[in-house]
Amino acid sequence: MRNYISVELYKMRKNKVFIICSIIPWVIILLLLLVNNNSEMFENPINRLYNLFLVPNALMMMMSGFVLTTLIQREYQDHTMINVLTAPVARTKFIMSKLLAWFIWHFTTLVVVIIIFAVWYQFIFSGYEIIGNVVDYLRLGLFSFISMIPLIWIAIMQRRVFFPTIFLSFVLAGATVIISDGMLYNIIPWTAVPLVSFSYIIDALPVSRLIIGLISISATGILGLVLACMTFAKQDQ
Secondary structure, X not given: OHHHHHHHXXXXXXXXXXXHHHHHHHHHXXXXXXXXXXXXXXXXXXXXXXXXXXXXXXXXXXXXXXXXXXXXXXXXXXXXXXXXXXXXXXXXXXXXXXXXXXXXXXXXXXXXXXHHHHHHHHHHOOOOOOHHXXXXXXXXXXXXXXXXXXXXXXXXXXXXXXXXXXXXXHHHHHHOOOOOOOOHHHHOHHHHHHHOOOHHHHOOOOHHHHHHHHHHHXXXXXXXXXXXHHXXXXXXX
16 A cells, blocks of 8 residues: 555656645635735634635635546546556555545645644734634645545546546535535535534534534545445446
8 A cells, every 4th residue: 555655646746736736725825814914804703714714725625626637537548547457456545545645635735724824823913812723724624625535436437537527626615615504504515514614613503413514524525435446446448
């Protein structure tokens, strides 16, 4: 498994797509911080949530579509996937290496976004509490990633056709910026992401609805990974 991951990380270092997809959210968070450089924005949780959390996170989810097409569908386009499909390799390990490579990119990008936010937050508004915001940001990024795992299945099914993966990543990213107290939003995994991520929303929701949201997100991630492994196991040239 370590060899699989090493190969994927080597490919990522050689491909500028991953760097560009990381730089874009970093630049956007800086621009948002510059534009919203006032204390009222930080004191209002709704303004802070939309401007500094949901928008950069949605952008990272959109970039995931390009990351996955490079990790998976580029292999089909370059015909390097034939070597995997014809060789006696563990296909589940191959999919898991793609998932872990994607997670490493996502988590690294997320951590840098959080560092930019935290440093600016403390430098400009040193009197405000920062730990809770960082924890909220981490939860939002990690739950978003789990909810996006089915994109791997879509990418494998589409093979060389990359448009559906990118389009769906944009649609799912848009769903995560919707915040509502309706019960349906707890059931749908992508609209449940912000509801189970932000402290002030968590404190206001019944425990049962939080559990429903967590189950929905977790089940979506697990189902997406299982379907991806099953589909890839049945593929031939």
